[in-house]
Amino acid sequence: MSTGLRIKLLRAKKGLTQDQMAEQLDMNRANFSNYERNKAVPPGETLMKIATILNTTTDYLLGGSDNPNRIPEWATPKDMKDFKELLEEDGDLMFDGIPLNHDDKQKIKxxxxxxxxxxxxxxxxxxxxxxxxxQNNE
Known part of the structure; x- marks a missing residue:
């Protein structure tokens, strides 16, 4: 399955229009439509934003994985709890003592x-x- 088709199917599943996606990506609808029709390939940073909006991974969008979920299929409830705790730790994320903005925090997450x-x-x-x-040594 192509990158464009994967984007299109996940976008439709989330109930988003091309206009809404384009707005969130700060581009016009025609540019976004080109991604879905495989007329253009999203640059790396745009692909990361698309994956975040669609709650998937760039690996899935690029065809490196058939699992569109961010959480692996093998993850146990304890694994998911550990992960949630990691991401929800209190405190500002900073770089060189300067708090990071929302976009930078999302990239780090x-x-x-x-x-x-x-x-x-x-x-x-x-x-x-x-x-x-x-077991083999027993």
């Missing part, structure tokens, strides 16, 4: 989302290998 789930998956795989190794 998007990066943390990917890193968190990647680390969680690596830990689960390591635990599984450790259990298998112990």
């Amino acid at each position: 998007d990066v943390l989302t990917g890193l968190f789930w990647e680390a969680k998956q690596m830990n689960k795989e390591a635990l599984k290998k450790g259990k298998q190794k112990r």
Whole structure:
């Protein structure tokens, strides 16, 4: 499935129009329509914004994953609780002592989302290998 079709299907699922998407992306409808029709490829930063609006990942939009959800299918309720706590920690996010604006905070949260789930998956795989190794040694 193409990037444009993935964007179009998720946009429709969320009940958003092309005009609404274009407005949130600070562009005109024709430009956004070109993305859905595969006439143009969204630049990286725009693709990240589209993924955020549609509550998905850039990996899904680009065809690297067939899971449109931000949360992996293997995540347990405890994993999701841990992740929620990570993102909801109190305190301002700052860089060099200056509070970050909303867009910059969202970019950091998007990066943390990917890193968190990647680390969680690596830990689960390591635990599984450790259990298998112990079972083989018994």
